[in-house]
Amino acid sequence: MLIAVVVSSCTKLDEEPFGRLSPETYYKTEAEANSSVAGIYQSFQQVQGVSAPWTISVEGTDEFIVPGRASGGWFDQNNIDIMQHNVKADNQAVSNAWNNIFSEIGIANAVIESLNASPSVGSFKTQIAEARALRAYGYFYAMDFWGNLPLVTVGKIEQNNLPGTTARxxxxxxxxxxxxxAVNDLPAANSVNKATYYPRLTKEAVYAALAMVYLNAEVYTGTARWNDAVTMCNNVINTGAFGLESNVVESFKALNEGKTKEVIFAFSIDPARSSGGNAYMLYTQPALDQQRYSLPFAPANGFSTQKEALDRYEVQDRRRNLLQFGPQFKLDGSPLVDSKGVQLNLVNCVSFTAAADNEGYRVLKYVPEGVTWSGSNGNTDYVQTRYSDILLTKAEALFRSGTTAEALTLVNQVRTRSNATTLTSLTLKNLEEERAREFIWEGHRRRDMIRFGTYFNTTWTFKTSVTPAFRSIYPIPLTQIATNPKLKQNTGY
Structure with a gap:
């Protein structure tokens, strides 16, 4: 695995035969260490990319659907089962998410082990800290999705010593x-040149991750950690290194990579340099967007949203402009029409298995402005954490611990930025719905709905019954249990 990371992360090995690569012969310089740590970042991109694990973090919520089309495309029972909260242990999407997350964890393990074995280990404190934080981030997602799971920290697992299930x-x-x-050996955001250090982890990026971990601690452990969530948010806020942009869409433009004050952590995407690809436009947009945005490909008319998500926004809320619904127009204001001259009119989706091509509203999060395309892959960086999440996380943690006035101020900061009406009071429902408006399709919704309880006790267009509590976590894939009989399946599956 180490060799695979090295080969995929470097372009020059000075004629070193692959079979002789080792920590002693390879990890001598900071550049060499950085090249392999970059492989962990690249593997971890999928948590916000348009594939599992991202898809299973938004599927099954009231903001995301993948309807089968009457034209024959997109029907997938795996998606339907997730959306209807009827997942089984053989669900392929859940299995793909497991494979992707544990691949990242495995790469991190191999790199950490090798860096620690290098004679130059004393020079690699930052790289080891990055690798440990990225591995922990992977385990955070695994813990969130599956609860109890194998905890592995070595680069190679012996077949006669397979890991068992570790409690959540x-x-x-x-x-x-x-x-x-990891925080101890990472640089602070204010101590680095953002233009050259971006998008690597800083102390503040890990504090932001910890804030998310603590916000959900009661779900994971049974014990609330609201004060710790506030502390982590303050660690970010008090640096003054971050702030809100004037418009939420500024964080999702290719031209703003490394420049926006709102993005705390993102993944570097550049398909022209074999550094991932942003396929958001391909999977989410209607085919006619090829002519609207002069794309070099026709989008596949897949991922959609629904009336419940659209109805959360006030008409004047600028975040509503990220959703596409109703009659569609070109950028010059003329109607967006098909080859027969019929204007595209996006309507609410009413069919799971035979949706018309114009059914389902769309979410244009990663705008095509300034994008360089390699086929259908763009070079816009995937955004993992924004400053608005810090403000709303602190607001919720404060509110839940009884400090309502400051919480209200923080929520209104986020609302004012998008021209939403200022709130005069605050409830848990306000907090949940504000997060839903602000972070639509950013991978938060499932986790938020579980924390607020709405994942279980509310219904929407395609989820018509109460969800039993055991479905707050997914089943461990059958393929994993077949491979490792020491693993114990989650209750209810």
Whole structure:
């Protein structure tokens, strides 16, 4: 695995035969160490890319659907089962997410092990901290999706010593301790040249991750950690290194990579340099967007949203402009029409299995402005954490611990930026709905709905019954249990 990381991360090995690569012969310089740590970042991109794990973090919520089309495309029972909260242990999307997350964890393990074995280990404190934090981030997602799971920290697993299932609360402790340890050896955002250091982890990026971990601690461990969530948010806020942009869309433009004050952590995307690709436009947009945005490909008319998500926004809320619904127009204001002269009119989706091509509203989060395309892959960086999340996380943690006035001020900061009406009071429902408006399709909704309870006790267009509590986590894939009989399936599956 180490060799694979090295080969995929470097372009020059000075004629070193692959079979002789080792920590002693390779990890001698900072550049060499950075090249392999970059492989962990690249593997971790999928948590916000348009594939599992991202898809299973938004599917099954009231903001995301993948309807089968009457024209024959997109029907997938795996998606339907997730959307209807009827997931089984053989669900391929869930299995893909497991494979992607544990691949990232495995790469991180191999790199950490090799860096620690290098004679130059004393020079690699930052790289080891990055690798530990990224591995912990991977375990955070795994803990969130599956609860109890194998905890592995070695680069190679022996077949006669397979790992068993570790309790979710113990995974939580591992994630927390690893992130806290990593912070000590990471630079602060104000101490680096953002133009050259971006998009690597800073202390503040890990504090932001810990804030998310603590916000959900009661779900994971049974014990609330609201004060710790506030502390982590303050660690970011008090630096003064971040702030809100004038418009939320500024964080999702290719031209703003490394320049926006709102993005705390993002993944570098550049398909022209074999550094991932942003396929958001391909999967989410209607085919006619090829002519609207002069794209070099026709989008595949897949991922959609629904009336419940659109109805959350006030008409004047600028975030509503990210949703496409109703009659569609070109950028010059003329109607967006098909080859027969019929204007595209996006309507609410009413069919799971035979939706018309114009059914389903769309979310244009990663705008095509300034994008360089390699086929259908753009070079816009995937955004993992924004400053608005810090403000709303602190607001919720404060509110839940009884400090309502400051919480209200923080929520109104986010609302005012998008021209939403200022709130005069605050409820838990306000907090949940504000997060839904602000972070639509950013991978938060499932986790938020579970924390607020709405994942279970509310219904929407395609989820018509109450969800049993055991479905707050996904089943461990059958393929994993077949490979490792020491793993114990989650209750209810």
């Amino acid at each position: 609360a113990d995974i939580f402790k591992f994630v927390e301790s690893e992130m806290l340890a």
